[in-house]
Amino acid sequence: MKxxxxxxxxxxxxxxxxxxxxxxxxxxxxxxxxxxxxxFTYFPYGCEFYAENGRMMDDDGIDKLKAFDAIYLGAVxxxxxxxxxxxxxxxxxxRKSFDQYVNIxxxxxxxxxHLPLVDVKREDIxxxxxxxxxxxxxxxAGDWLFKGQENEVVLQxxxxxxxxxxxxxxxxxxxxxxxxxxxTSISKANALNYSMVFWDQVFEEVSREYPEVETASYxxxxxxxLMIKDPKRFEVxxxxxxxxxxxxxxxxxxxxxxxxxxxANINPQRDSxxxxxxxxxxxxxxxxxxxxxxxxxxxxxSQMLDFFGYEAHGKIVLDxxxxxxxxxxxxxxxxxxxxxxxxxxxxxxxxx
Amino acid sequence: MKxxxxxxxxxxxxxxxxxxxxxxxxxxxxxxxxxxxxxFTYFPYGCEFYAENGRMMDDDGIDKLKAFDAIYLGAVxxxxxxxxxxxxxxxxxxRKSFDQYVNIxxxxxxxxxHLPLVDVKREDIxxxxxxxxxxxxxxxAGDWLFKGQENEVVLQxxxxxxxxxxxxxxxxxxxxxxxxxxxTSISKANALNYSMVFWDQVFEEVSREYPEVETASYxxxxxxxLMIKDPKRFEVxxxxxxxxxxxxxxxxxxxxxxxxxxxANINPQRDSxxxxxxxxxxxxxxxxxxxxxxxxxxxxxSQMLDFFGYEAHGKIVLDxxxxxxxxxxxxxxxxxxxxxxxxxxxxxxxxx
Ligand SMILES: CC(C)[C@H](C(=O)O)[C@@H](O)C(=O)O
Ligand SMILES: CC(C)[C@H](C(=O)O)[C@@H](O)C(=O)O
Numbered sequence: 001m002k003x004x005x006x007x008x009x010x011x012x013x014x015x016x017x018x019x020x021x022x023x024x025x026x027x028x029x030x031x032x033x034x035x036x037x038x039x040f041t042y043f044p045y046g047c048e049f050y051a052e053n054g055r056m057m058d059d060d061g062i063d064k065l066k067a068f069d070a071i072y073l074g075a076v077x078x079x080x081x082x083x084x085x086x087x088x089x090x091x092x093x094x095r096k097s098f099d100q101y102v103n104i105x106x107x108x109x110x111x112x113x114h115l116p117l118v119d120v121k122r123e124d125i126x127x128x129x130x131x132x133x134x135x136x137x138x139x140x141a142g143d144w145l146f147k148g149q150e151n152e153v154v155l156q157x158x159x160x161x162x163x164x165x166x167x168x169x170x171x172x173x174x175x176x177x178x179x180x181x182x183x184t185s186i187s188k189a190n191a192l193n194y195s196m197v198f199w200d201q202v203f204e205e206v207s208r209e210y211p212e213v214e215t216a217s218y219x220x221x222x223x224x225x226l227m228i229k230d231p232k233r234f235e236v237x238x239x240x241x242x243x244x245x246x247x248x249x250x251x252x253x254x255x256x257x258x259x260x261x262x263x264a265n266i267n268p269q270r271d272s273x274x275x276x277x278x279x280x281x282x283x284x285x286x287x288x289x290x291x292x293x294x295x296x297x298x299x300x301x302s303q304m305l306d307f308f309g310y311e312a313h314g315k316i317v318l319d320x321x322x323x324x325x326x327x328x329x330x331x332x333x334x335x336x337x338x339x340x341x342x343x344x345x346x347x348x349x350x351x352x
Numbered sequence: 353m354k355x356x357x358x359x360x361x362x363x364x365x366x367x368x369x370x371x372x373x374x375x376x377x378x379x380x381x382x383x384x385x386x387x388x389x390x391x392f393t394y395f396p397y398g399c400e401f402y403a404e405n406g407r408m409m410d411d412d413g414i415d416k417l418k419a420f421d422a423i424y425l426g427a428v429x430x431x432x433x434x435x436x437x438x439x440x441x442x443x444x445x446x447r448k449s450f451d452q453y454v455n456i457x458x459x460x461x462x463x464x465x466h467l468p469l470v471d472v473k474r475e476d477i478x479x480x481x482x483x484x485x486x487x488x489x490x491x492x493a494g495d496w497l498f499k500g501q502e503n504e505v506v507l508q509x510x511x512x513x514x515x516x517x518x519x520x521x522x523x524x525x526x527x528x529x530x531x532x533x534x535x536t537s538i539s540k541a542n543a544l545n546y547s548m549v550f551w552d553q554v555f556e557e558v559s560r561e562y563p564e565v566e567t568a569s570y571x572x573x574x575x576x577x578l579m580i581k582d583p584k585r586f587e588v589x590x591x592x593x594x595x596x597x598x599x600x601x602x603x604x605x606x607x608x609x610x611x612x613x614x615x616a617n618i619n620p621q622r623d624s625x626x627x628x629x630x631x632x633x634x635x636x637x638x639x640x641x642x643x644x645x646x647x648x649x650x651x652x653x654s655q656m657l658d659f660f661g662y663e664a665h666g667k668i669v670l671d672x673x674x675x676x677x678x679x680x681x682x683x684x685x686x687x688x689x690x691x692x693x694x695x696x697x698x699x700x701x702x703x704x
């Protein structure tokens with residue numbers, strides 16, 4: 001029997017609450033099938049761990065996590081712990097250490113989810129964002145000169161490597177080809193006169209290897225507008241780390257809200273674990289109240305099943321989410337319902 | 353009699369068509385009043401000029417423009433002329449040479465304009481974006497190393513100076529104070545660990561000088577989502593060059609479309625001309641057809657009147673745009689009408 005080892009980092013704020021429901025659903029799905037087994041190992045990493053130990057994870061945390069098939073992460077960050085610690089020493093550290101260079105974010109309006117736009121048809125919101133996840137604007141390189149003086153100047157340096165740019169674009173072409181959909185590149189060469197000129201050039205080069213994939217290219221500002229005006233233009237989308245961050249949150253607003261937005265951080269070589277996480281944050285304001293929406297976390301669990309090669313099971317989970325939305329009975333307050341986090345998880349398992 | 357000298361750069365594509373209507377309206381408004389006079393001087397700068405002369409403007413173009421009170425610009429860019437020429441040697445060159453460090457973009461849904469959102473009230477879309485316009489991500493600094501080799505790497509360096517960051521944030525506080533509205537800063541310190549940490553610090557410092565201004569601060573990804581979910585949170589907004597670019601196009605999609613989006617590039621010291629432009633581009637696909645929407649260009653003309661200190665006249669123009677939208681008779685095709693560019697301009701002057 002196939003066995004997958006999952007490291008669970010529930011993390012901060014609402015993280016543990018939503019992850020619980022995801023695990024409930026995963027266990028439920030695994031029982032449907034005797035073909036595979038899921039083992040969960042819990043890691044208490046996060047801001048509480050930091051408060052006790054002065055670090056976000058064990059010193060050998062990355063080594064410990066390395067042995068797993070996947071990481072299932074809730075949320076990271078809590079007031080009082082600065083981002084350069086909470087995020088750079090946990091979330092971003094994992095993304096980078098395990099070379100999870102592909103961030104996959106579906107921006108699809110599920111049946112039953114709320115459509116916030118007047119002029120657009122439901123089925124027009126069906127995009128798959130492939131975000132560069134390892135470098136670019138998030139390289140962390142920069143300088144802070146003449147601190148506190150009149151001539152103080154701060155540099156933030158985006159780093160776009162040939163390898164990093166080519167592999168994400170190639171991954172996107174492979175995905176578009178497999179899905180038989182068009183691929184849109186989003187960049188900003190008219191203003192970012194080095195990085196994005198390079199990005200466009202690589203996109204153009206790689207596109208020659210995929211004559212069967214229809215392509216388009218937009219400036220990030222125009223893309224932000226068109227995602228609202230005419231989202232059906234976008235099918236598979238590839239973009240940089242920062243642009244992907246911004247546009248997928250915009251996408252979440254179009255596709256049922258942040259409570260439904262899932263993300264997978266993929267290492268395609270599979271020489272290190274990939275990580276699955278809801279893209280909402282730790283939401284400290286509602287933490288502990290049992291009202292957080294677990295659907296994004298459950299959708300990420302479905303992405304994990306896909307990644308393990310159990311797409312049929314991933315689809316069962318996604319279909320269950322859709323049915324729950326269509327029923328519109330058991331929903332958390334962010335979706336205008338009155339159900340608790342665990343009631344939503346229970347309902348999803350019932351449907352399954 | 354007060355006299356204002358306006359340099360007109362109609363530019364490329366639909367630029368001349370929409371600028372014509374703006375000038376028609378400006379002349380019309382000036383006639384209402386014997387208190388001021390507007391003089392227009394035309395400069396043929398743009399991609400056609402480039403095709404003939406090998407440069408986007410005269411070598412002493414900046415010197416020539418310097419003497420004017422304002423520049424009224426249509427659009428720049430045409431297929432075949434690379435951006436690093438068309439934009440960097442005209443639009444961006446003017447913004448930088450004349451230290452037009454404030455880019456003001458109203459994101460207000462005018463009466464009669466189309467509301468594209470289901471869950472939001474019309475009056476909730478009423479934001480004033482103040483975008484840094486001289487440096488930051490658009491500094492043009494970077495490097496392209498090991499070109500064509502395996503280890504090729506491209507750097508794009510954002511440059512945030514103390515002076516540049518402080519002055520835009522201070523300008524925004526002054527504006528918010530004058531208008532009695534809240535001020536929201538949009539940044540991304542959790543990922544851009546130099547520039548945006550600095551930005552947040554300066555915002556925090558300057559805010560202490562304005563205890564009467566209510567403030568808020570959002571991450572750019574969250575802001576993109578919230579502009580759709582809950583735009584009434586945003587009143588006056590201050591943000592960086594790139595984030596302002598993206599979010600104001602998103603804002604245009606919410607506030608009646610890009611055909612209505614105006615922008616002012618302001619030099620607050622007034623030692624060089626400020627520039628007023630619709631924020632749509634040159635739209636080569638519809639150029640020459642007489643169907644471009646001139647309302648953004650007319651709204652920029654209204655911003656110019658405000659800037660000259662003739663706010664009452666600016667308001668007459670804006671009110672006329674609103675009335676035209678409410679009538680919903682004379683509109684260009686992008687607004688589902690059948691009128692031509694000049695018919696819309698004529699109707700605005702008739703209303704005035
Ligand atoms: C928490 C933050 C650093 C992160 C990012 O910007 O990547 C988040 O917004 C996301 O999109 O996963
Ligand atoms: C043309 C381009 C360089 C410009 C920008 O990004 O600033 C435009 O998009 C704008 O917003 O005025």
